[in-house]
Each structure stands twice: as C-alpha cells, then as structure tokens.
Amino acid sequence: MPSRLLSDPFHAHPVHPHHKFLDLNSIKELPDSHAWTATRALDEYPSSDGTCNPESVPIIDLNNENATELIGHACKTWGVFQVINHNIPKNFLYDVESAGKRLFSLPLNQKLRAARPPNGVSGYGVARISSFFPKLMWSEGFTIAGSPLDHARQLWPRDYRKFCDTVENYKKEMNKLAGRLMWLMLGSLGITEEDLKWAGPKGEPEGGCAVLQLNSYPACPDPDRAMGLAAHTDSTILTILHQSNTSGLQVLRDGAAGWITVPPHPGALVVHVGDLMHMLSNGLYPSVVHRAVVNRTRRRLSIAYLYGPPSSVKISPLPKLVDNCHPPLYRAITWSEYLGTKAKHFDKALTSIRLCAPRNGLLDTNDHNSVKVG
Numbered sequence: 001m002p003s004r005l006l007s008d009p010f011h012a013h014p015v016h017p018h019h020k021f022l023d024l025n026s027i028k029e030l031p032d033s034h035a036w037t038a039t040r041a042l043d044e045y046p047s048s049d050g051t052c053n054p055e056s057v058p059i060i061d062l063n064n065e066n067a068t069e070l071i072g073h074a075c076k077t078w079g080v081f082q083v084i085n086h087n088i089p090k091n092f093l094y095d096v097e098s099a100g101k102r103l104f105s106l107p108l109n110q111k112l113r114a115a116r117p118p119n120g121v122s123g124y125g126v127a128r129i130s131s132f133f134p135k136l137m138w139s140e141g142f143t144i145a146g147s148p149l150d151h152a153r154q155l156w157p158r159d160y161r162k163f164c165d166t167v168e169n170y171k172k173e174m175n176k177l178a179g180r181l182m183w184l185m186l187g188s189l190g191i192t193e194e195d196l197k198w199a200g201p202k203g204e205p206e207g208g209c210a211v212l213q214l215n216s217y218p219a220c221p222d223p224d225r226a227m228g229l230a231a232h233t234d235s236t237i238l239t240i241l242h243q244s245n246t247s248g249l250q251v252l253r254d255g256a257a258g259w260i261t262v263p264p265h266p267g268a269l270v271v272h273v274g275d276l277m278h279m280l281s282n283g284l285y286p287s288v289v290h291r292a293v294v295n296r297t298r299r300r301l302s303i304a305y306l307y308g309p310p311s312s313v314k315i316s317p318l319p320k321l322v323d324n325c326h327p328p329l330y331r332a333i334t335w336s337e338y339l340g341t342k343a344k345h346f347d348k349a350l351t352s353i354r355l356c357a358p359r360n361g362l363l364d365t366n367d368h369n370s371v372k373v374g
C-alpha cells in the first residue's frame with residue numbers, strides 16, 4: 001500500500017511531540033517525564049519466566065498436521081501464539097536485528113534527521129500512541145511504510161543500500177508468512193478463498209499490505225517505574241513479532257491474574273491477533289492486549305510486521321460467521337479509516353464502530369481502559 005494512504009488518517013490527527021527528545025541510551029536516572037505511577041511489580045503475574053505459570057502462550061509447530069486447529073484454538077483463547085518451523089531463514093532474522101541495532105546506535109541528532117513528521121507514518125520517533133498517556137515511554141521506534149529509501153538516505157547518506165536491502169528482503173519473507181498465517185487462522189473458522197477474494201490464493205497469498213516497526217528499549221535505570229510500550233492492541237489483521245532473545249513482551253490474559261510474559265523461544269516468532277481480525281471473525285478471535293516492559297541491564301529490540309488488507313478493501317464481519325443468532329458486530333471500514341479511528345479513540349476504537357452492544361452490556365473485549373496505564 002502506498003505509504004501516503006496509510007498516513008492519510010494522521011493528517012487529521014497529527015502527533016506533535018510536546019517534549020524534547022531525550023537520549024534514553026545515556027540517561028542515568030529515570031526522569032519524572034518517564035516515571036509511571038503504576039509499578040509493574042504489582043500487576044504482573046507471580047512467575048513471569050514462563051516456566052511455572054499454570055498457562056503459557058502456546059508454541060505451535062507449523063509442520064504439525066493439526067496446526068490449523070491449534071492456531072484456531074490459540075486465537076480464540078489467547079489472541080497470541082508463537083510459531084516454530086515457519087521457514088523464515090535464520091539469517092533474515094539476524095540481518096534485520098543487526099540493521100535495527102545499527103540504526104538505534106546512531107547518535108540522537110542523526111536519528112532525528114529521519115524523524116517521523118507529525119502527520120506522517122514513516123520515520124523515527126516515539127510510539128504513535130504516546131499522546132494518550134500522561135507519561136513518556138522508555139522506547140524509541142522507527143516505522144517503515146512503503147520504501148525505506150528516503151529515510152535510510154538521511155541516516156546513512158553514503159551507505160543506505162544495505163539497510164534498504166535487508167528491510168525489503170525481510171518484508172518479502174514476512175508477507176508470505178503473514179498470508180499463510182491469516183489463512184490458517186481463518187481456515188480454522190471454515191473460511192475459504194471464495195469468502196475472501198482480495199487475499200489471493202492460499203498457496204501464494206499476496207493480497208495484504210504491511211508496515212514494519214523497529215522498536216528499541218534501552219536498558220533502564222528504574223525499570224519497575226518505567227514502561228517500554230504501554231498496553232494496546234494492534235490495528236492489524238495480524239502482527240508477526242520478532243522479539244530477539246531478551247524478554248519484555250507481556251500479554252493480558254482474560255480472566256487470569258494480570259500480565260503474562262511471552263518468553264523468547266529460540267527461533268520462534270510471536271503472532272498477535274489484531275483488531276481487523278477481531279472484526280473479520282465477528283469477535284470470535286479477540287485482539288490481544290499487550291505491552292512491553294523494560295529491564296535494567298540490557299537493551300531490547302523487537303521488530304513488528306504489522307499486516308493489514310489493501311487500502312481499498314472494506315473490512316467487516318465475514319458473512320459466513322454471521323446469522324440471526326450472531327448479527328454483524330462491526331460496520332465495514334478500510335484499514336486507513338480504522339487507523340484514523342484508532343488515532344482518535346485509541347482503546348475505544350473497536351467499540352466506536354460497533355453496531356450492537358455486547359450481550360453482557362459491557363464494553364468490547366479489548367476495551368482495556370480498566371487496565372492501569374499510568
């Protein structure tokens with residue numbers, strides 16, 4: 001999708017950084033601007049190393065003959081799972097991680113040459129959702145929608161090609177995997193190619209568009225009072241996250257005692273159900289509320305491939321999943337329109353396009369405004 005179409009929504013909702021950019025990589029004490037009142041020690045699940053939890057995020061082998069059913073179950077119950085045997089060559093993961101490290105290791109004034117404009121989508125800056133929170137997050141991000149060329153040239157005027165090649169190769173591989181995962185998720189609900197024409201054939205899905213987000217979480221002098229990336233759902237069909245080997249990703253498990261860490265598993269990629277899949281599945285696959293926490297000693301890097309539909313496609317509950325007992329829960333909306341809605345309403349975005357109230361009279365399943373965020 002041309003990046004212009006993805007940035008359209010942000011013309012109406014520009015994000016003007018109201019702060020001076022701080023170089024988080026060199027600060028020795030947590031500034032008040034970054035000190036969150038909710039300590040994460042209080043709301044984290046007791047054992048967060050993934051070993052003693054009564055439940056942990058499923059790890060699914062894509063070579064398993066029951067992968068479709070396992071994925072369907074994970075989407076219904078967790079909204080997140082990890083995949084192994086996904087066929088993404090190790091060197092692609094290694095290369096994109098190295099490219100991210102190289103970028104975030106640049107001096108701040110050099111990174112700011114590629115700053116994301118207030119009404120744009122691509123470039124270096126704080127998380128888009130920052131404007132909804134009273135405190136700043138302990139992270140820096142670089143968003144790539146469309147070609148990375150212009151920004152790479154600003155960062156490395158003589159040596160931008162390597163970064164661009166790495167990003168383009170990674171995006172190509174991720175696009176194939178995202179299409180495959182989307183079909184596995186939908187296949188489990190009985191959805192076929194006939195039901196989703198824009199997505200291209202299952203064997204070679206090519207329909208989707210995507211944004212690549214590089215996130216860096218520098219080591220933090222006071223990690224219990226800082227927040228890497230605040231609680232949110234992704235405005236995507238699905239997100240494929242490479243979280244390297246340092247933990248930090250946490251998901252909010254419905255009904256459980258709070259946040260559960262998704263431990264990095266060697267070679268595994270994390271898959272999030274996003275808001276557009278929530279809509280397509282008419283609420284059967286709820287999008288997962290997640291966040292990233294930081295640690296005292298290590299910088300953490302994550303790379304998110306945010307996958308959505310082509311710009312002209314209106315997303316709405318799939319007719320096969322709708323009947324008299326299950327009326328459509330959401331009105332039809334394009335990805336770009338939804339990003340605009342999210343930029344305005346943030347965690348109330350899904351509720352704002354809802355056609356009928358949930359049976360229990362409560363807000364939408366991922367309306368996470370009750371989560372302590374600051």
Ligand SMILES: C=C1C[C@]23C[C@@]1(O)CC[C@H]2[C@@]12CCC[C@@](C)(C(=O)O1)[C@H]2[C@@H]3C(=O)O
Nearest residue numbers: 121127128129143211213232233234235306
């Ligand atoms: C396509 C998009 C999803 C995203 C907003 C964006 O326009 C580009 C960046 C994406 C990202 C990445 C970090 C977390 C997130 C919530 C944010 O602030 O920017 C997501 C946005 C999203 O999924 O809504």
Ligand SMILES: O=C(O)CCC(=O)C(=O)O
Nearest residue numbers: 213215243249292302304
């Ligand atoms: O860094 C992480 O683990 C989470 C990143 C994330 O949620 C995102 O980029 O949308």
Ligand SMILES: [Fe+2]
Nearest residue numbers: 232233234290
């Ligand atoms: Fe996310």
